[in-house]
Amino acid sequence: MSVRILKPGLLTTIQDRGRFGAQKYGIIVSGPMDSYALRIANLLVGNDEAAAGLEMTIVGPEIEFEAPALLSVCGGDLSPSLNGNPVPLWRTIFAPEGSRLEFGELKKGCRAYLAVAGGFDVPVEMSSRSTYLRAGIGGWEGRPLQQGDRIPVGELPPRSLSLLRKLRRGAGKEDTAVSPWSLSADLLPAYAPDPVIRVIDGAERELFDEESVSRFFSETYRVLPQSDRMGYRISGGKLKLKEQAELISSPVTFGTIQVPADGDPIVLMADRQTTGGYPRIAQVISADLPLLAQVNLGGKVRFRSVSLKEAQQHAVIGERKVRTLRHGLVLQSVN
Amino acid sequence: MNNSSPYQPDDLRTFEIVPLGDSALSVVFGDRIGPETHKRVRQLALYLERQPFHGMIEFVPAFTSVAVYYDVMALLDKHANVAEPRHRQFPFQIAAALMDKIVRQLGSLPVQQAKTVEIPVCYGGEFGPDLETVAEQNGLTPQEVIDIHSGADYLVYMLGFAPGFAYLGGMSERIAAPRRQTPRLAIPAGTVGIAGKQTGVYPIETPGGWQLIGRTPMELFLPKSWPPALLEAGNVVRFYPISRSEFDGWEESRT
DSSP states (O other), X not given: OEEXXXXXXXXXXXXXXXXXXXXXXXXXXXXXXXXXHHHHHXXXXXXXXXXXXXXXXXXXXXXXXXXXXXXXXXXXXXXXXXXXXXXXXXXXXXXXXXXXXXXXXXXXXXXXXXXXXXXXXXXXXXXXXXXXXXXXXXTBTTBOOOTTOXXXXXXXXXXXXXXXXXXXXXXXXXXXXXXXXXOOGGGSOOOOSSOEEEEEEXXXXXXXXXXXXXXXXXXXXXXXXXXXXXXXXXXXXXXXBSSOOOOOOEEOOTTEEEOOTTSOOEEEOTTOOSEEOSOEEEEEOGGGHHHHHTOOTTOEEEEEEOOHHHHHHHHHHHHHHHHHHHHHHHHHHOO | OOTTOSOOOSOTTTOEEEESTTSEEEEEOOSOOSHHHHHHHHHHHHHHHHSOOTXXXXXXXXXXXXXXXXXXXXXXXXXXXXXXXXXXXXXXXXXXXXXXXXXXXXXXXXXXXXXXXXXXXXXXXXXXXXXXXXXXXXXXXHHHHHHHHTTSOEEEEEEOSSTTOEEEEOOOGGGOBOOOSSOEEEEOTTEEEEEBTEEEEOSSOEEEOOEEEEEOSSOSBOTTSSSSBSOOTTOEEEXXXXXXXXXXXXXXXXX
């Protein structure tokens, strides 16, 4: 089965969990900006968490399903509707053959994720299906989706089939069905247009003058228009080093906050280069990356300092919640 | 460096383990670029290549350090001793202890002979529009720049910046040249350039401010194969001059 792209939206790309293991060759990880939303969407349709889905940005696409499909939309609220009727986020949805999924007004966040049972079956390149825009590889022909693209969907995994049967019980052949089960409130991310983002110290924090460090934690930073999947340029209070320092380029990671000479920080995001040479003042904790990824251009962020131990505790708590959901869905799909 | 690291090995003179976010760490062998440090980076990279620990996602060798990305949950699942709360460690401590043990036994490991990769370059002409400029700035003839550039062995310290792009050490300062005032918008793949005291090859078309001295017909980024790059950290690179007709015939001559 395939889905047809009737309208591409602003920036719609195929992403799986990311391209790991090739950073030592200078090849970027890519993957979703909000990995939590894509993982949950996959789980809700019975896929492996690492299956390929769509990342949709600000203006969503219009998509036609050429066969009956099990789908889920998670992440930011771009007002999804199926065959003209609004559908909820964070749910499992059955769409009959010929269904059209559309998006409307941006209500919350800025990126939504679509998972379809079976996953998007595009070629694996360098062990991932994620789109690597700059090198033009991965995903669908290495580019954002365009009108007229037909993207193949893989075979339904056994768990999807049982979820599908359960969902369709008592529904007519032509009916859309929305799962009675939904995510518990503590599994929904606290997306906000102006979140407080927790960070741990960056490797070069001590090189910054004290005034800059206190400014970084007291000022509100605005996300500048030149922000993209590679990095968020933010401006709010210029940051200065105690004295000029020439750094050797070294590996960076998702959420690294580096400060170039102009004093406006850059938060490195999903399509970041593998190495960087600017001093790093801080590092966004993994648990808060989804919140940052959902801040739109012009949005505001503030930063709060936590310890590495706390950061890892939050990461573990988040992972345990995902595990709980995975087990819960296994139970849903039996009987 | 960050001295507030919650994990301090006994001997800070030899190496340091610092967090790189909450899902990675960096083993730092000082801050001086050179063959000694590079040897230790290579030893560690080789070890992790052959014997990745449970929970390691990937590693990246760099100029004076190796970054190691790990899976927090996999480390906890394997090492968290729940029965003994006193010994409970958080994932960074588990990963750092593992790395500490590994690094301490590296000294006894043999270092492999570095692989040499020869890269043909068609210097000057339309491929190297800045060759004359680099020569003038250094009081040399273009041929002398070519001789110096192709007469050295370069060490690949790290890949980064672009897929397959190698940071090379070992360029003669006699052909150093500052970056251009205005960057070019599109530099073709395979272009060989000089920026300051560095030389490198652009693997994909990209904007850049380097002084361009030539082009290689070889591909440095190979997304359809594995490894997906011609070079890797620890290689030695030699450039050798080829003519325009050799460049044009390169594709056909490859079997």
